[in-house]
Amino acid sequence: AGQLLDQCLAENRITRKHVYICNVVKCRACIIEGRSVKNRPPRQEEVSACYHWLKEQLEIIKPLVILSLGAPASNIIIHKDFK
Template sequence: MDPDLERMVELLNEIDDILCCPRCDLALSRTKVVVGSGPLDARIVLIGEAPGRNEDEKGEPFVGAAGRNLDALLEKSGIQRRDVYITNVVKCRPPGNRPPRACEIEACHPYLQRQLEAISPKIIVLMGRTAAEAMLERKVNLGKEHGTVIEKGGIKYMITYHPAAMIYNQWLGDTIAGDFKKVSALLLEG
């Protein structure tokens, strides 16, 4: 079997497992599991924190206000949303949109790792402290580290603020847009 096709089949089987996941208490309150969206051969993967209310209802990532901010950021940087894969560190909405707990992130981490292995992106954008800390396995100071590119295992990880941060701190818009322009430049580097 073609290795790319085999990778896609594995990811689709994994999605079936995620949709029935009982690994943490988030399974008890979710409406829909939000696995991710985008092409399975994307060169860029965007990772956020967790689904919000709109995402939980629709079963798609970044469809609310933060999604509109993300769309604008991608457009400004010359990246098409249809060309990136978007997911979160946890696949179910935490009650009241609270940040996911460490045990919830740990329960979802194998799913996220398998998604990344199947997609095999060149660039992973870590949107927000929760995503950055989960993927880098250390504390992250967004104020100091946003825009930082870290190469690990042949993949470039870029740290930035979560697009939802712009809802409450509009002054962050230019900062985050600058970070996304760096992503666009990384993509051009190959």
């Protein structure tokens, strides 16, 4: 995922030093199956537990543009109560 993001940024002449990247949750949401670890969408309680961190980050950064990648991030950002 990081390589694809780097490629998309490069194609638009944007470097990572010009963007701020953060996650909706601060821990990895995953499923452990034997020796395998697979990502999963965060649960609502995980999003709720980390929401204040996301809000604080955005208040500090004051971004001109927000690009949310994936359904969990998009649902948080476009939620009608998000300020």
